[in-house]
Amino acid sequence: MDYMAPLLSLMSFPDIDPVIFAIGPVQIRWYGLAYVVGILLGWRYARRLAANDRLWPGGKSPVTPLQLDDFLLWATIGIVAGGRIGYILFYDFAAVAANPLRAFEIWNGGMSFHGGVLGTLLAMILFARKHTIPLFNLFDIVCAVVPVGIFFGRVANFINSELWGRLTDVPWAFVFPTGGPFPRHPTQLYEAALEGLLLLAVLAVLIYRAGALKSPGMIAGCFFTGYALSRILVEFFREPDAHIGYLFGGWLTMGMVLSTPMILIGLWAMLTARSRA
Numbered sequence: 001m002d003y004m005a006p007l008l009s010l011m012s013f014p015d016i017d018p019v020i021f022a023i024g025p026v027q028i029r030w031y032g033l034a035y036v037v038g039i040l041l042g043w044r045y046a047r048r049l050a051a052n053d054r055l056w057p058g059g060k061s062p063v064t065p066l067q068l069d070d071f072l073l074w075a076t077i078g079i080v081a082g083g084r085i086g087y088i089l090f091y092d093f094a095a096v097a098a099n100p101l102r103a104f105e106i107w108n109g110g111m112s113f114h115g116g117v118l119g120t121l122l123a124m125i126l127f128a129r130k131h132t133i134p135l136f137n138l139f140d141i142v143c144a145v146v147p148v149g150i151f152f153g154r155v156a157n158f159i160n161s162e163l164w165g166r167l168t169d170v171p172w173a174f175v176f177p178t179g180g181p182f183p184r185h186p187t188q189l190y191e192a193a194l195e196g197l198l199l200l201a202v203l204a205v206l207i208y209r210a211g212a213l214k215s216p217g218m219i220a221g222c223f224f225t226g227y228a229l230s231r232i233l234v235e236f237f238r239e240p241d242a243h244i245g246y247l248f249g250g251w252l253t254m255g256m257v258l259s260t261p262m263i264l265i266g267l268w269a270m271l272t273a274r275s276r277a
Contacts, residue, residue, distance in 0.1 A: 004084035008226070010119065011140065011172055011173065011174050012160075012201070013174045013175060018030055018159055018160050018161075020033065020129070025254070029151075030159045030160075031156040031160055031214035033156075035152075035153065035155050035156075035174055037150075037152050038149030038153060039076055039079070039148075039247035041148050042145035042146065042148040043068065043145075045070075045144070045148060045207075046141050046142065047068050049061075049100070049144060050063045050065050050068055050141060051065050052143075054063045055207060055213045056213055057213075057216070058163070062133055062134050062197050063136045063138060063141055064135060067131055067133065068129075068141075069125075070125075071123075071127050072139075074123040074127050074144070075120055075123055076115050077120075077123065078120040078122060079118075079119060079120055079149075079264050080111075081119050082117070082119015082120060082122070083110075083111030083112055083115045083119065084111055084112075084115070085113010085115055086114055086116065086119070087112040087115055087120060089112055089115065090112050090114065090246065091252060091254065095197040101119075112154075113150070113231075115241060120142065120146075125241075125269070134216060136217040137213075137216050139269075140212075140213055140217065140218070140219040140220050141213075141219075143203070143219055143220040143223035143224070144204075144213075144219050144223070146223060147195060147197070147203065147223075148196070148200060150192070150196045150197075150199075151195075151196025151197055151200070152192070154188045154191045154192035154195070154196060155188070155192050156190075157188040157191075158188075158189055161176045161177045161178045161179065162178065162190065162236065163184065163236045164176045164178075164179045164185070164186065164187060165185025165187035166185055166237055166238065167184055168183060168184060168185050171187065173185060173186070174186050176237035185237040185238070187237050187238040191234050193228070193234070194230035195226075195227050195230045195231065195234075196228060199223065199226045202226060206222060207219065214277045215273035215276065216273060217273040217276055218269070218270055220266075220269050221266040221268070221270035222266065222270060223266070224262045224265050224266030224268030224269065225262070225263050227259070228259040228262035228263045229263065229265065230249050231241040231256075231259045232256050232259050234255075234273075235253045235256050239251045239253065239254070240254070243255075247275045
């Protein structure tokens with residue numbers, strides 16, 4: 001493969017400063033803004049789903065928009081805390097064990113989606129028990145809106161020039177400022193398209209056209225399976241973390257390993273959804 005492709009065949013990496021603006025030592029970054037926008041837009045979409053009784057079993061939504069207002073804080077804590085703890089456990093444990101203060105150095109490592117999922121699951125379980133909300137109905141409504149946050153998060157990864165792909169000579173490759181002098185797959189944009197826009201559209205069709213919310217767990221199962229398959233596909237083009245590399249001496253990456261159980265959980269949730277209805 002000729003990685004020294006003609007410059008005209010490469011996409012110019014956009015000259016976007018990861019820092020939007022700074023006030024003294026305080027910096028407002030696109031990455032942080034993406035989390036805020038993703039959570040707020042997801043919350044607005046969730047309220048619309050909860051307010052539409054026709055979408056739910058028995059013609060009555062089991063979750064009220066007001067309850068979702070309360071859940072917003074729970075979800076934010078679950079996403080941020082779970083994502084950060086997950087990154088430490090799955091990707092950076094050795095470094096943090098050697099220097100525990102590194103856990104608070106968010107500029108030396110980011111967030112793990114799989115950790116964010118676990119954190120949000122815990123938040124949903126606790127919130128559903130406190131407010132006596134059917135758990136799988138809450139799972140469905142949250143999973144229906146998660147792709148919104150994924151889309152903005154992956155676009156922010158692209159702006160940060162992080163999580164880029166492997167070397168390639170495809171005409172849409174980018175030479176990332178942090179990825180060396182050769183063109184690479186823009187895997188952040190692949191994930192934004194597959195795990196964000198496409199998955200959001202598929203779930204919306206299932207909700208509004210197929211009445212999937214009337215089978216508790218169907219949307220959650222579709223999300224888990226769809227995300228995991230998309231992530232595993234993109235992992236074939238994504239550069240693995242340098243300090244982890246390929247696992248088991250082969251081609252497996254940490255993203256593939258963490259996504260595989262999601263497929264099994266998703267399939268189980270879909271196969272058992274009608275029984276819960």
